[in-house]
Amino acid sequence: MQMLAHGYLSQYSLAEIFNLIQEGKKNGVLSIEPRDGSIDASKVAQDSTLEIPCYYVSFQGGRVMSIFYGLEYENQDLLAMVLERQWIPLEQIKELKKKLSGLTIPWGLQLKVWEIISVDRLRLLFDIQVLSQLAKIFEISEGKFRFDPHAELNYPEMTGLSLSARNAVLLGLRGLKDWSRLTNKLPAPESRLQRASSELQGSSLENDEQLVWQLALGEMSVLEIAAQLNLEIDKVRQIGFRLCSIGLTHEVAVKPSPPIEIVKPVCVGGGNPNIQISTAFVSKLIGFLKQQKG
Amino acid sequence: MEIMNLVVTGTLGAGKSTFILSASEMQVAAPDKHNTGDEAFFPQDTTASIDFETLQFDEEMAIHIYGTPSQVRFDFMWEILIERAHAYVLLIAAHRPSEFHYARRILNFMNQHAQIPMIIGITHNDCEGAWRPEDIALALGYHNSTKQPPIVAVNTQDRASVAMALITLMEQCL
Ligand SMILES: Nc1nc2c(ncn2[C@@H]2O[C@H](COP(=O)(O)OP(=O)(O)OP(=O)(O)O)[C@@H](O)[C@H]2O)c(=O)[nH]1
Ligand SMILES: [Mg+2]
Numbered sequence: 196m197q198m199l200a201h202g203y204l205s206q207y208s209l210a211e212i213f214n215l216i217q218e219g220k221k222n223g224v225l226s227i228e229p230r231d232g233s234i235d236a237s238k239v240a241q242d243s244t245l246e247i248p249c250y251y252v253s254f255q256g257g258r259v260m261s262i263f264y265g266l267e268y269e270n271q272d273l274l275a276m277v278l279e280r281q282w283i284p285l286e287q288i289k290e291l292k293k294k295l296s297g298l299t300i301p302w303g304l305q306l307k308v309w310e311i312i313s314v315d316r317l318r319l320l321f322d323i324q325v326l327s328q329l330a331k332i333f334e335i336s337e338g339k340f341r342f343d344p345h346a347e348l349n350y351p352e353m354t355g356l357s358l359s360a361r362n363a364v365l366l367g368l369r370g371l372k373d374w375s376r377l378t379n380k381l382p383a384p385e386s387r388l389q390r391a392s393s394e395l396q397g398s399s400l401e402n403d404e405q406l407v408w409q410l411a412l413g414e415m416s417v418l419e420i421a422a423q424l425n426l427e428i429d430k431v432r433q434i435g436f437r438l439c440s441i442g443l444t445h446e447v448a449v450k451p452s453p454p455i456e457i458v459k460p461v462c463v464g465g466g467n468p469n470i471q472i473s474t475a476f477v478s479k480l481i482g483f484l485k486q487q488k489g
Numbered sequence: 490m491e492i493m494n495l496v497v498t499g500t501l502g503a504g505k506s507t508f509i510l511s512a513s514e515m516q517v518a519a520p521d522k523h524n525t526g527d528e529a530f531f532p533q534d535t536t537a538s539i540d541f542e543t544l545q546f547d548e549e550m551a552i553h554i555y556g557t558p559s560q561v562r563f564d565f566m567w568e569i570l571i572e573r574a575h576a577y578v579l580l581i582a583a584h585r586p587s588e589f590h591y592a593r594r595i596l597n598f599m600n601q602h603a604q605i606p607m608i609i610g611i612t613h614n615d616c617e618g619a620w621r622p623e624d625i626a627l628a629l630g631y632h633n634s635t636k637q638p639p640i641v642a643v644n645t646q647d648r649a650s651v652a653m654a655l656i657t658l659m660e661q662c663l
Contacts, residue, residue: 315492319541326569369568401568402601466492466553468573476491476550477662483546484659487515487652 201341208380209333210364210440212340217257217360224346225252230337250332253349258357260301261321261349262328272351273302276320277312295351304355315466321356326366333367336376361441368437369401374429381432382417387447388435389413395443407434411444491550494573495658497540498557498595499580500588504612504645505556506540508580511651512554513542557595571599576606576658580645581629583611583619589628596629606661610643610654 204227212225227250251263274288274295283291291311295302303320306312358366374381382388388411400408403426410420421431438444466472497505540556555570571577577599581592599607609629611622620628622640631637639657644650 313490315490466494466573466575468494468575472493472575472662473491474663476493477659479547479550480493480552481656481659483515484652484656488649 201339204335204338204340205376208377208440209335209340210368210436212342213360213364214440214442216254216342220257221342221344222255222348223253223342223344224348225254225340225342226250227252227332227335227340228338229335230339250328250335251349252332253346253353254360255348255357258359259325259363260357261352261354262325262332263349263352264328264331272349273306273320273354274351276323277306277316282316283311299348299350301353301355302351303353307355317354317356321354324352324354325356325358325363329363329367330370333364333371334373336373364440365437368433368440374433377436380436382435382439382446384418384421384428384432385416387413387416388420388438388444389447390444391442400443403430404434404438407431408438408443411435411438413447493552493575495552495554496557496570496574496577497554497580498577498599499610499612500582500585500592500595502585503580503582503588504643505580507645508578508610508612508643508651508654509540509542509554509556511645511648512552512655513544514648515544515546515652567598568602571602574603574605576662578608578610578654578658580610580612580643581625582613582616583622583625583642584613584616586618586620586628589625593629606658607638608654608658608661609638609640610645611640612643612645614642615644 209227215221216223216225228247229250230247246266248264248266251265253260253262274283274292277283278285278288291306295305298305303312303317307314307317371377388407390408390411390413395405395408403424406424407420407426410423415423417431417435418428420426421428424431426434435444435446439446497508499505540554542554543551544554545551555574557567557570579592579595579599582588609626611625613619614622622642626634626637626640629637639661641654641657643654
């Protein structure tokens, strides 16, 4: 990672950077400064006076802890988000801030331990902070990045929830609309895909991704897989790229990466989708709604 | 706290945001101020495309209502939303038949990702050129009325009308 501590997104894709961070189980902050259009890389390096909002992605043990977007890192904390939603009155926030300052664990976690904020609410904050930002980060086509393994972790902004860098890549790349910049990094039509492991390790692949993965036995070319599945070649190349990016498959002739653990991503939604809504809930709600009809 | 995740999806300008707002405005006067539903929302600038409101109708019960991003492309945000949902509403603007095809694609996408209670709400019924709900059903491919989900007319600007639609949806959950 040291040699990759900074560079341009034209040289390294975010997927590659995230992967390195995951593989090295790195701690630190990755800053990404987007640049629209094709600006000469050397000029970008010189011109540091321009103020451009950056993304700051905090990692702990190779997992995404929080993402901050703004001009200057460090001025966002969870308590501000909590206050904005009026979950806790201002006086109490001030008090909490004093009690929390200096702690070296995610503030969200501490607030949960103190039973001041529920997991549902933490999850919502994490969704806002991380999941909704990921799609945007993987849209960035030009820019520079910098990984600072010595950056102080910003505990005040962390919920304590996290997402493996690998899953972040999967989610981010699925949301990608413009693949043109990555074209030369996609697996070639003639190349073969080989699974890195015989198991999906609990990763939640989309239908097409799963089908491609099943055929990735090192025997069929990307072209043949596309024909067999009746999918567009570009689509299969993109899926192949996603699978390779998260280490589930690799292009044959490339040194295989070790099998990896995939963690189910944290998702939007305060309620638990696995728990059925009770009849009591539904009847009570119907009663309430009937009153609204006046 | 029992929480139901409700997704409101639909065609462009169908009234998703208005529906969600109207629903959230049904708030009960809760005894505990910081337990009311209007506290949690996605500030427009952070998520740009996602509406989120809560409706707490009981001390221990609330609905979290999410709007799907207003873009034609289905991405992982859609998946995340639908896979977390307990139920959903599909809103279709009756006066924009050119969007019915997109509504059908939404239906397919939803069906692929979750089998959950749902209703179709037809909006803009008061607008010029509005199709009748039964014609829209046909346009959506429902040729057999026994197999179609409930299709209700709804004025998203009217709280009572939104309540009616939600009652129909809740009846699907029983
Ligand atoms: N006449 C009429 N107007 C409506 C109705 N529902 C919504 N509107 C109006 O239609 C416009 C669009 O409503 P929104 O709630 O923003 O629709 P949306 O689905 O969130 O739109 P997008 O997010 O842009 O896709 C607003 O001006 C609403 O006031 C309805 O039932 N009848
Ligand atoms: Mg809207």
